[in-house]
């Protein structure tokens with residue numbers, strides 16, 4: 001018995017989060033965290049489909065692990081759900097809409113905000129961090145480069161009182177390889193993606209905004225407003241390498257056709 005434990009420990013020590021996981025994760029829910037209507041797709045695909053409108057999904061992902069609930073991204077602010085026409089963003093180029101609140105979706109699953117013990121966000125654009133303070137006690141995992149990235153207004157990107165763990169690279173959240181934050185800078189300075197190893201579904205990479213829809217992934221297109229084009233391309237390649245190694249699916253947060261085809265609560269992936 002002792003020898004077996006030692007062997008497992010050594011394996012994990014040598015291979016880090018790349019070791020096959022003990023799969024403490026057992027549920028992944030795709031939550032509706034809003035909707036984005038844009039007047040011009042080429043905002044994300046320079047020179048392609050110029051002037052053509054596009055609809056984007058905006059998901060949050062709720063993960064249950066034996067050690068607790070973990071939330072990936074927090075979406076458009078719940079307050080937007082009270083505005084039937086949504087709110088305009090990016091100088092009128094986008095309309096952000098919420099059909100339901102994150103608080104309500106969690107309640108529907110019998111999960112209280114206080115049950116969520118940790119959160120990670122892909123990056124600090126407003127369609128991903130809108131409900132951080134619904135979870136004032138939850139540990140936030142974010143890259144140091146994102147946390148410290150100066151905002152246009154000069155205001156801090158997060159409530160300075162919010163518990164935070166600043167990362168400089170990848171992080172195996174629960175220590176068993178089942179939920180791993182992957183550093184994928186480029187869209188923003190400290191952008192990150194998430195590898196989830198589910199017992200039945202297998203490995204899934206949650207894109208964040210490393211890519212916005214499948215056609216951009218297939219053609220390796222980089223939105224003109226990204227922070228760093230070369231880093232974005234390197235991060236896309238990094239995700240492709242992880243997908244090949246893990247035989248992983250890529251779930252693209254803003255790809256509405258893909259999202260429309262996914263299970264919705266109370267259904268989940270296991």
Ligand SMILES: [Zn+2]
Pocket residue numbers: 125127128209254
């Ligand atoms: Zn986004």
